[in-house]
Amino acid sequence: MLISFLRTILNGFKSLMLHKLRASLAMLGILIGVTAVIWLVALGEGVSYQAQQQIKDLGATNIIIKSIKPASASPKSMGAFFIEYGITRDDFERIRTIPTVWRAVPLRDIHKEAPSAARRTISRSTT
Known part of the structure; x- marks a missing residue:
């Protein structure tokens, strides 16, 4: 087995010496590709x-x-006066305890329509 391996190496070296231009172009291509x-x-x-x-x-x-209102009501909220969704105070407290969080501020964004005599306006309140 060792002799077969040595013979293969020797044949490869002879082939390189026999075809110098082809071998040098192949090495140059490999060098350019790796670079x-x-x-x-x-x-x-x-x-x-x-x-x-x-x-x-x-x-x-x-x-x-931001929390997004679900498209359909869950079985838990069926028959309730309002649908609960979004981030709870417990979720907020868990977020605050994360070591990489420097500051956490809970905000509530409320969009309401404010009709007047001449036009309708959509107001936005952040609390």
Whole structure:
């Protein structure tokens, strides 16, 4: 087995010496290909780092969690005066206990129609 392996290596070396131009062009192609891949990965990482730094410099560290009213009523809320959905106070307290959360502020956004004699206006209140 060792002799077969050595014979294969020797035949490969003889083939390289016999076809020097083809072997050197193949090595050059491999070298250019590997270099191109390394450059592309490095360039992609650099652009990604720059984009992340720009976002960080903007101060975009706020995360806004909004609840959306479900399309259909759940069996739990059937027959109730109002449908409960969204983030509860317990959810808010759990979010506050996350170590990486610096500050948490609960807000309620209310959209109501305010009719007047001449026109209808939709008002928005944040509490």
